[in-house]
Amino acid sequence: MKVLLPDADIEYIEGLYSVEEATKLFTVLQQSLDWRHDDIRxxxxxxxxxxLQAWYSDNELTYRYSNMTLASKPWTATLATLKKRISDYCQHDFNAVLANLYRDxxxxxxxxSDDEAELGNMPIIASLSLGAARDFQLKHIDNKEKLTLSLSTGSLLIMRGDTQRYWQHCVPKRAKEIEARINLTFRKIIV
Ligand SMILES: [Mn+2]
Structure with a gap:
C-alpha cells in the first residue's frame, strides 16, 4: 500500500515474508551477523x-555517519538471498545493507534522514522488519506533520523520490516491554 504523504513516496508491504519465514530469518540473522556496539559522537x-549494527556490502564500500565508519563485510548467504529478493521486488540494484538490532x-x-552524500540525490531505501513490531515515525522538516507506522515482522517499507529530502524518521524508545527487532535497510551506494 502507498503511504499517502506530501513530498514523499513511501510504500508499505505487509507480509512480504510470512510470520514463519520472518521468525526463522530473525533467528539466523541474530546469531550469524557480526553485530557491533559502536560509539557515536x-x-x-x-x-x-x-x-547494535552491522554493515554488509559489495566490495570496498564503507559507510560513514556521525564521524563513524563501518568497514564493509562480504554478503552472507542469507543476506545475499534477501538482497536478491528485495532488489527484484523494488526493481533496484541494492549494493549494501545496514542492519540494526533493537534489543528491546x-x-x-x-x-x-538517510541523506548521506554516498546515497546520491533521490535514494531508494528498502527496510525489511523481522521480529517484534516497532513504531516508525515520520516528520516533515518544514510543517512538522507527523505519522506513526507500526512495522510488523516480514514487512517491507520502501522510501523513494523526495522522501529523504523532506522527511525525517525515527524509531522511538518506549516504556512498555518490547522484544527484539532486526531491520535490514538496503541501500545503493554511489561511489
Ligand atoms: Mn534511516
Missing amino acids: MFGKIMKVPR QRDSVSWH
Whole structure:
C-alpha cells in the first residue's frame, strides 16, 4: 500500500515474508551477523549507539555517519538471498545493507534522514522488519506533520523520490516491554 504523504513516496508491504519465514530469518540473522556496539559522537559527547549494527556490502564500500565508519563485510548467504529478493521486488540494484538490532524497547534511532552524500540525490531505501513490531515515525522538516507506522515482522517499507529530502524518521524508545527487532535497510551506494 502507498503511504499517502506530501513530498514523499513511501510504500508499505505487509507480509512480504510470512510470520514463519520472518521468525526463522530473525533467528539466523541474530546469531550469524557480526553485530557491533559502536560509539557515536552526539553534541560533542561520545556515547554508545542505542542499538547494535552491522554493515554488509559489495566490495570496498564503507559507510560513514556521525564521524563513524563501518568497514564493509562480504554478503552472507542469507543476506545475499534477501538482497536478491528485495532488489527484484523494488526493481533496484541494492549494493549494501545496514542492519540494526533493537534489543528491546530501550533501543532506538533518533530523528534523521538517510541523506548521506554516498546515497546520491533521490535514494531508494528498502527496510525489511523481522521480529517484534516497532513504531516508525515520520516528520516533515518544514510543517512538522507527523505519522506513526507500526512495522510488523516480514514487512517491507520502501522510501523513494523526495522522501529523504523532506522527511525525517525515527524509531522511538518506549516504556512498555518490547522484544527484539532486526531491520535490514538496503541501500545503493554511489561511489
Ligand atoms: Mn534511516
